[in-house]
Amino acid sequence: MKMKMRPVMPDIVTGARIDLGRLRASILEMAAIGATAAGGVTRLTLTDEDRAARDLFARWCADAGLTLRLDDMGTQYARYEGRDPSLAPVLLGSHLDSVPAGGKYDGPLGVLTGLEVVRALRDAGLRGRRAIEIVNFTNEEGARFEPAMVASAVLVGAYTADFVHHRRDATGLRFGDELDRIGYRGDAANRPGAIHAYLELHIEQGPVLESENLPLAAVEGILGIRWFNVTLRGQSQHAGPSPMRSRRDAMVAAGRIIVGLRELALSYPDPVVATVGRLRPVPGVINQIPAEVVMSADVRHWTDEGLAEIAGKAEALMRRIAVEERVEIDIETIQNVPPTRFDPRLVELLDASIQAVGAPSRRMVAGAGHDAKYMNDITPTAMLFVRTIGGMSHCESEEIAWDDARLGAETLLRAALRLAEEP
Ligand SMILES: [Zn+2]
Known part of the structure; x- marks a missing residue:
């Protein structure tokens, strides 16, 4: 959350060089699989496009001399052996x-930057004490297939493999059948055993780094999430003959709640957020005061105490407005995801590595979920964010600067080799 300057650390990776041209070519070749006319990518999991992407990644890994494993979720692991293969x-x-x-x-920026890191080590004839494995999570x-991040969730025991294999897509196809169809169902025995550390490089997907003119950030954690389903019940009446002062209007209560939640979130510093994304009036006709409004509320904070506080304030605010508008209210908590706090030592290492490649460092908290969230439950974990142009993501205009990709790769190389050298 703050900027810090520290002395440059000794260069521990002399000899290993990131080849930006190779990294760029790999990213663009991968992006051709499922490419859209507007410059984006449609490559949904376990489709033919996903299979082609996996095949290409596997070929590159084999060319780099890495050993591939496939687990029962279809997650690919490409291992660059260490000097002591017995170490995690x-x-x-x-x-x-x-x-x-x-x-x-x-996604691909993280996987392919990992690949570039081991390509650079191999080219320099360098090998860590520990192996480095590049992971493509399914x-x-x-x-x-909902929910998201199932492959890492299975690794940490948050879901069973059976639960995931039985998920169905919108057309009724099963996850397990599609995994078989594309030929990527592996073995549970290939899941990782002991893991020394997990690092995930990812685009920021937001505007903060760009607004501060910074290329990279060490990510300290992920915002915790509380979801509410809120039902407001008033009096349905014809819009014409109903005087304003006698109404019990569920839609007006909903509108005040939307504005109130925004004000509540604005009373906190960034990156605290509150959002109403769903609103359904019943019956929803133009000349009738709705009898009922069903709406969602999503609040996020980076600490447990902060999340409990803002969720409590949000609930109190909704109940107060319901009383003032003389409507009934039901508030149901439908999701409660605690904040993720990444390993402080790894965050520090990434921070120092960012400075070692000559970039100013900043720490931040991620607003969206990543596989790192689950991995943090079983191994020391941290993330490295790369500036996203315009903060745009999950859209075809998603862009980065190649200089930032190079700095990110150099940072990841240093941090990974440092960790791989640990006894
Ligand atoms: Zn992602």
């Missing part, structure tokens, strides 16, 4: 699936 590996991962009409960098996005 360092994992560098992200995902190759996309949302419909998504961008070229959300179905990070959750765009075809």
Whole structure:
């Protein structure tokens, strides 16, 4: 959350050089799979496009001399062996699936930068004490099969493999059947055992780094989330003959709640947010005061105490407005995701590595979920954010600057090699 300057750390990776041209070519070749006319990518998980992306990644890994494993979720692991194969590996991962009409960098930048890191080490004849494994997690996005991030969730025991294999897409196809169809169902025995650390490089997907003219950030954690489903019940009446002062209007209560939640979030510093994304009036006709409005509310904060506080204030605000508008209210908590706090030592290492490549460092908290959220439950984890042009993501105009990609890769190389050298 703050900027810090520290002395430059000694260059521990002399000899290993990131080849930006190779990284760029790999990202663009990957982006051609499922490419859209407007410059984006549609590569939903377990589709033919996803299979082609996996095949290409596997070929590049084999060419780089990496050993590939496939687990029962279809997650790919490409291992660059360490000097002591008995030690737990360092994992560098992200995902190759996309949302419909998504961008070229959300996911692939992390996977392919990881690949570039081991290509650079191999070219320099360098090998860490520990192995480095590049990970392509299946179905990070959750765009075809809900929920999102199921493959890392299974690794940490948040879902069973059976639960995930039985998820169905909108057309009724099963996750497990589609995994078989594309030939990417592996073995549970190939899941990672002990893991030394997990690092995920990802685009920021927001405007903060750009607004501060910074290329990179060390990510300290992920915002916790509370979701409410709110039902407001008033009196349905004809719009014409009902005097304003006698109404019990559920829609007016909903409108005041929307504005009130925005004001509540604005009373906190960034990155605290509150959002109403769904609103359904019943019956929803032009000349009738709605009898009922069903709406959502989403509040996010980076600490447990802060999340409990803003969620409590949001609930009190909604109840107060309901009383003032003389409508009944039901508030149901439908999702409660605690904030993720990444490993402070790894965040510090990324911070120092950013400065070592000559960039100013900044720490921030991620607003969206990533596989790193689950990995943090089983191994020391941190993320590295790369500036996203215009803050645009999950859209075809998603862009980065190649200089930022180079700085990100150099940072990841340093941090990964440092971790791989640890006894
Ligand atoms: Zn992503």
